[in-house]
Amino acid sequence: MNGREPVAVVGIGQTHHAAARRDVSLPGLVREAARRALDDAELTWADVDAVVIGKAPDFFEGVMMPELYLADALGAAGKPVLRVHTAGSVGGSTALVATSLVAARVQRTVLALAFEKQSESNAMWGLSLPVPFQQPLLAGAGGFFAPHVRAYIRRTGAPADIGVLVAHKDRRNALRNPYAHLHEHGLTLAQVRSSPMLWDPIRYSETCPSSDGACALVLTDRAGAARSPRPPAWVHGGAMRSEPTLFAGKDFVSPRAGRDCAAEVYRQAGITDPRREIDTAELYVPFSWYEPMWLENLGFAAEGEGWRLTASGATALGGELPVNPSGGVLSTNPIGASGLIRFAEAALQVRGEAGAHQVEGAAKALGHAYGGGAQFFSMWLVGSRPPTG
Amino acid sequence: MPDVLTAPLVVEFPFTRSLGPVLSAFLTGLRERVVLGIRTRDGRVLVPPAEYDPVTGEDLHALVRTAATGTVTTWAWNPAPRRGQPLATPFAWVLVRLDGADTALLHALDAPGPEAVRTGLRVRVRWAARRTGAITDIACFEPCPPGTDAPAGPAVPHDGVFPDPVTILTTPARLDYTYTPGRALGRHLAALADRRITGERCPSCHKVYVPPRGACPTCAVATGEQVEVGPRGTVTTFCVVNIKARNLTIDVPYVYAHIALDGAGLALHGRIAGIPCDQVRMGLRVEPVWTGDARHPDHYRPTGEPDAAYDTYKELL
Numbered sequence: 080m081n082g083r084e085p086v087a088v089v090g091i092g093q094t095h096h097a098a099a100r101r102d103v104s105l106p107g108l109v110r111e112a113a114r115r116a117l118d119d120a121e122l123t124w125a126d127v128d129a130v131v132i133g134k135a136p137d138f139f140e141g142v143m144m145p146e147l148y149l150a151d152a153l154g155a156a157g158k159p160v161l162r163v164h165t166a167g168s169v170g171g172s173t174a175l176v177a178t179s180l181v182a183a184r185v186q187r188t189v190l191a192l193a194f195e196k197q198s199e200s201n202a203m204w205g206l207s208l209p210v211p212f213q214q215p216l217l218a219g220a221g222g223f224f225a226p227h228v229r230a231y232i233r234r235t236g237a238p239a240d241i242g243v244l245v246a247h248k249d250r251r252n253a254l255r256n257p258y259a260h261l262h263e264h265g266l267t268l269a270q271v272r273s274s275p276m277l278w279d280p281i282r283y284s285e286t287c288p289s290s291d292g293a294c295a296l297v298l299t300d301r302a303g304a305a306r307s308p309r310p311p312a313w314v315h316g317g318a319m320r321s322e323p324t325l326f327a328g329k330d331f332v333s334p335r336a337g338r339d340c341a342a343e344v345y346r347q348a349g350i351t352d353p354r355r356e357i358d359t360a361e362l363y364v365p366f367s368w369y370e371p372m373w374l375e376n377l378g379f380a381a382e383g384e385g386w387r388l389t390a391s392g393a394t395a396l397g398g399e400l401p402v403n404p405s406g407g408v409l410s411t412n413p414i415g416a417s418g419l420i421r422f423a424e425a426a427l428q429v430r431g432e433a434g435a436h437q438v439e440g441a442a443k444a445l446g447h448a449y450g451g452g453a454q455f456f457s458m459w460l461v462g463s464r465p466p467t468g
Numbered sequence: 469m470p471d472v473l474t475a476p477l478v479v480e481f482p483f484t485r486s487l488g489p490v491l492s493a494f495l496t497g498l499r500e501r502v503v504l505g506i507r508t509r510d511g512r513v514l515v516p517p518a519e520y521d522p523v524t525g526e527d528l529h530a531l532v533r534t535a536a537t538g539t540v541t542t543w544a545w546n547p548a549p550r551r552g553q554p555l556a557t558p559f560a561w562v563l564v565r566l567d568g569a570d571t572a573l574l575h576a577l578d579a580p581g582p583e584a585v586r587t588g589l590r591v592r593v594r595w596a597a598r599r600t601g602a603i604t605d606i607a608c609f610e611p612c613p614p615g616t617d618a619p620a621g622p623a624v625p626h627d628g629v630f631p632d633p634v635t636i637l638t639t640p641a642r643l644d645y646t647y648t649p650g651r652a653l654g655r656h657l658a659a660l661a662d663r664r665i666t667g668e669r670c671p672s673c674h675k676v677y678v679p680p681r682g683a684c685p686t687c688a689v690a691t692g693e694q695v696e697v698g699p700r701g702t703v704t705t706f707c708v709v710n711i712k713a714r715n716l717t718i719d720v721p722y723v724y725a726h727i728a729l730d731g732a733g734l735a736l737h738g739r740i741a742g743i744p745c746d747q748v749r750m751g752l753r754v755e756p757v758w759t760g761d762a763r764h765p766d767h768y769r770p771t772g773e774p775d776a777a778y779d780t781y782k783e784l785l
């Protein structure tokens with residue numbers, strides 16, 4: 080990678096995500112994830128050279144300067160501390176900013192952390208402000224996304240049941256992940272199918288929950304990786320792309336920024352056939368139908384064919400390309416942290432440390448995040464072996 | 469230059485905050501007229517208490533009780549108090565190092581004028597008559613009366629346990645903006661008052677933006693050419709909303725649709741009525757319906773024309 084320092088993930092920490100963590104303050108919540116990441120890496124606060132924080136948009140929980148508010152809890156005194164802000168994709172961008180600090184040899188060991196306490200937020204309405212002269216019509220996040228799902232179904236001719244399959248799969252995967260928020264034991268396909276239609280064509284069980292949680296990663300250089308007590312995950316590629324929220328010609332079903340971002344990650348990582356070369360993917364799927372949509376956008380399936388991959392069972396645990404073995408955003412959604420959780424879960428897989436939701440032999444995994452009405456994308460590809468070249 | 473349209477935009481939410489063990493003890497203590505700090509491993513006493521050592525990052529647990537008297541370490545006079553500040557009359561912002569503490573607490577000092585305030589002044593807490601477990605339980609500080617200004621002793625250990633502890637705070641946040649839609653959107657809004665829907669064409673890609681923003685986000689050039697679009701258009705995609713939204717008077721279910729007005733380069737969003745929800749479809753031809761003196765169309769209704777072919781709107785979803 081042109082003289083860049085190879086970057087390794089040596090510590091991963093998450094909170095047990097839940098609907099409400101009333102027992103801890105925001106500093107207490109982020110501390111829990113950061114502490115677990117340090118423990119995983121067998122490092123102390125003093126071993127961290129810089130801290131990068133990501134969170135959801137300010138009015139979600141009313142914290143305007145998390146870099147100031149949370150510095151003590153993250154042991155940041157005397158160190159650079161940065162805040163990253165890219166809406167729902169922020170967790171991924173946070174990991175990539177931290178990665179770039181190590182890759183550029185600016186810092187040797189960096190703590191990346193993202194969080195959200197939805198129980199103390201106004202995520203639903205913090206983005207639907209009463210702007211003067213505009214007609215209030217918004218119907219919440221689901222109302223924003225549901226027309227795009229309908230457009231996908233029309234464009235591809237997908238059977239109506241695909242979203243139900245995804246929701247059922249991800250909720251079942253979550254049963255294997257002790258950190259997941261939703262543990263819906265005994266959930267059946269019929270129950271998902273008969274759950275209330277909130278924003279037709281999106282059913283209640285096809286939507287993500289509101290969660291409290293935080294996630295942290297310790298990223299380090301080659302020397303740091305050599306000291307790691309557990310196998311590191313190596314960053315083979317990482318990229319961010321953005322595009323306007325609305326413009327003439329925008330493709331909400333398969334946004335160009337997403338395609339371009341994936342292409343750049345694959346170029347860096349030397350991936351030419353993502354479906355064959357990537358063993359598992361953690362994709363940001365807040366509404367079930369986004370799984371087939373992203374499978375196409377990210378090049379795992381040809382245009383119009385993503386739903387076939389889902390329907391074939393290939394994306395289930397044990398399938399050819401398990402997608403969201405952790406249970407994904409459909410099972411855990413502390414918005415500001417959700418992207419970083421995708422990146423962390425991808426890293427857990429290639430380290431062989433994913434426990435009951437481990438994809439056997441996973442050597443390359445994709446972590447994906449998006450946000451801001453398909454405005455921001457961030458992705459990384461991690462591997463069990465150091466990048467070559 | 470036409471009149472510039474402006475209006476106030478107030479953003480306000482009652483955020484909540486779980487306190488965690490340390491701040492819960494601190495704020496509950498204030499309710500009981502007890503000031504708690506926390507001792508670091510090197511012996512410093514922090515007031516207000518921190519959950520984590522700001523220097524070393526270590527967890528902190530050793531709560532201590534300090535006096536309600538202290539010394540002003542620095543100050544600034546506030547001649548014109550604003551809404552929400554601790555006192556309605558002019559006062560001093562002060563940093564007070566309470567006796568037994570090593571750090572200073574920010575609060576208000578009730579004093580007749582700046583000449584009565586100095587660094588080194590001995591002060592004491594004036595407790596609020598009604599206390600709820602908040603920093604405002606300290607109404608303010610006031611100068612110690614002569615003869616009562618001897619420093620109190622060091623902080624003493626405290627278990628931080630009180631009956632009925634405060635565990636969560638509501639912290640309202642409010643931002644007052646002046647919103648200005650700008651010239652392009654202003655022209656669009658003015659035309660709407662005449663029940664005309666206008667956009668602006670990009671001189672480079674020739675797409676018509678409705679509503680206009682004054683520039684094309686793809687070509688990054690200014691748009692100036694005014695174009696009237698519609699009023700008829702095509703439903704390109706939609707959803708049926710079955711859950712009621714806050715602050716909206718619309719009854720559910722209703723159809724929230726993307727509508728490409730004839731001549732527009734992208735779809736705008738609107739509600740479809742005058743047809744049962746389950747009969748709305750992609751390609752449905754619609755027209756705006758204005759009611760009363762509202763600026764925007766209340767909704768769009770079917771025109772009765774044949775549906776548009778998918779190929780005519782598939783780029784406008």
